[in-house]
Amino acid sequence: MTPTRTCIVTGAAGGIGRALLAEFAAPDVRLIAVDLPGSGVADAVAEHGPQHVGLECDLSDEAQIVALFAQIDTLCDGVDILLNNAAMGPIMAPTVQTDIAHFRLTLRTNLAGPFVMAREAAARMGAGGVIVNTASLAGVLGNPTRNAYAASKAALISLTRSLACEWAARGIRVNAIAPGYVRTPMVAALEAAGKADLRAVRRRIPMGRLARADEMASVIGFLASDKARYVTGAILGVDGGWMSFNQPGDAHPPADVVPAAEQSRPFADPAPRVVVVTGAADGIGAAIAARFVASGDRVAIVDRNGEGAKAQAATLGASAQAFVCDVTDEQAVTDCFAQIVQALGPVDILVNNAAIADAFQPATEQTTADLERVLDVNLTGAFLCARAAIPSLQAGRGVIVNIGSIAGLVPMAPRHAYGASKAGIDILTRCFAAELGPQGIRTATVAPGYIRTPGVAALEKAGRIDSGKIRARIPMGDLGQPQDIAEAVWFLASPGASYVNGTLLSVDGGWNAFGSAGDASDS
Structure with a gap:
């Protein structure tokens, strides 16, 4: 089948990005996977078929994004879906030790990059176009030592709403998810560096575990679908209940082992509910x-x-x-x-x-x-x-x-x-x-x-x-x-x-x- 829809996924070589490629791969879809040079993005998207393409781009650089879309124009006639998923993770540094150059780089990557991607994609979208941004729980609740990352994600949430209002008349919907802790290479790196205690994190989540990347992808899949045709400007928290817990102590009893549902998708009972x-x-x-x-x-x-x-x-x-x-x-x-x-x-x-x-x-x-x-x-x-x-x-x-x-x-x-x-x-x-x-x-x-x-x-x-x-x-x-x-x-x-x-x-x-x-x- 010749692809009739084009879906761009940024940060496609990462944990959530790879899950998004799997979620959106379909015979009628051409995936354009985007990530940094050396990220292996071409190999990541090649797993889903020869009609898909992997392109390298540093989203902190507007000129590279403009050049990226010039490449995309040679591959397809327009864009149907943009999934702004790429981001720089937090450096977890005290305010007085935060380098201002890194602060600005985080804002360029996590906010300016998605903005330019959205601007260029929307110029190539018709009615029915969809943009879904990956924000963060850090953009909703205060996080010590995560100033740049948290501020960039809060700004992305605001950008989601303002773009939704501006482009609604054109039939383009813009939404975002706000993930909590997700079991990804980024979070694994924070744990390895001693900057995240995942056992403590699990105790803070009512569901008692981190999310899987496919759980983020399935929510984004819904928001990008026609089933959500009246949803725009929405920010959907996908956090296991983190934001709902507001008292001293643990939200969930301690776990001695990593919960099974954090590592793989549980069997879904097919019986009628x-x-x-x-x-x-x-x-x-x-x-x-x-x-x-x-x-x-x-x-x-x-x-x-x-x-x-x-x-x-x-x-x-x-x-x-x-x-x-x-x-x-x-x-x-x-x-x-x-x-x-x-x-x-x-x-x-x-x-x-x-x-x-x-x-x-x-x-x-x-x-x-x-x-x-x-x-x-x-x-x-x-x-x-x-x-x-x-x-x-x-x-x-x-x-x-x-x-x-x-x-x-x-x-x-x-x-x-x-x-x-x-x-x-x-x-x-x-x-x-x-x-x-x-x-x-x-x-x-x-x-x-x-x-x-x-x-x-x-x-x-x-x-x-x-x-x-x-x-x-x-x-x-x-x-x-x-x-x-x-x-x-x-x-x-x-x-x-x-x-x-x-x-x-x-x-x-x-x-x-x-x-x-x-x-x-x-x-």
Whole structure:
């Protein structure tokens, strides 16, 4: 097959880079692997077939990057995917001992290099082009003696968001991952030099281990795919729960040996999973349920609207079963999950989707009852369902995905109750990650932006939202679809997201990335 897509991978001879080559190698893809002279990049990419090319380039030098793209122009007609993965590692030096020339070199390599690569790649991209940057947990949290590296990665995160907003109108998406500790040659070198104590690192991670390079590659693979078509400007932490742990002591019991899952990919049980989706009678919940059924799983459709739940289950066939439940009723939740386990078996995945909108009234007109009504459904209900599901979740297979909202990240007046409930959902996810990570159970939050659902249609009809203004505020210029959320939830619950724990994925068309005055798009 003649390649029809071109994918550029920088830092391709390193640990994550080689995993990316394996992730993206396909008959219809031409891989252009880029790394430093003498890195062996040509040999690394040759393993995947003769249509792929290895090119040498020092990304700290703009002139070399421009020359690199002149070479690329002779190989293909355009660029479809750019994976900015190359970076200089930290030197781990005290501030007063940090050489300023090295500081500047780190910024040129880790920030200016990806910027020029993105600039040149985007000039050769059409609608549907994708850029994914490899940032770092070091760019999110402070790290002593890592000044240049951490600053460069924080800057790359900001660059990701600003490029996403600028290029959304052209149909180009830009996202990033923020890895925690990954078992790579770079980390091995730090350990060998006495600059990293990996036993201490493992104790600090709720999942109790470092990541594998293929776990970074699979997340990048999702972000670069059409399944993430409404994801742009997102920064997805892939850290095993590191950012979710916030107390003295160890996040995981000490390990005497290197965990097996850190060294090789565990066997994935192919048996159908039992998936519980709340608020699944329509809208986003219905789309999520349908996505899991399509993948061969057995789904419990939970909703207080019994007729709607039954109708949705009937639509999905024998793999779906309806259960009526008010998630605010503690006894009803307990009984519902007992019924689910009896009918379908132990729960593997819980998707907390049930939610209601608030009153859209000024704070001076809202009562405590208004606040509590929304919190009871959106937050307390999610907690009750999680509490009921946790006893049956299995290590390595159990996942809780909570549906948050952009309103929990950037509050929207006068939607005080709704925003508060969704902010609570995000931190609930993180609390679960810290607590359940040692048990091999993962959690994640999906934060939708404005999605075309019956609920949003009702708000528009009632004059509570202006869809024209909303589209203008979204860099991608349009609302998302329920299927966009369903794909994100399905991926986060899959083995491909096996090191995503406690973090949040925005599926909002770039809403949360936009910080300028005026409109984000001319839609």
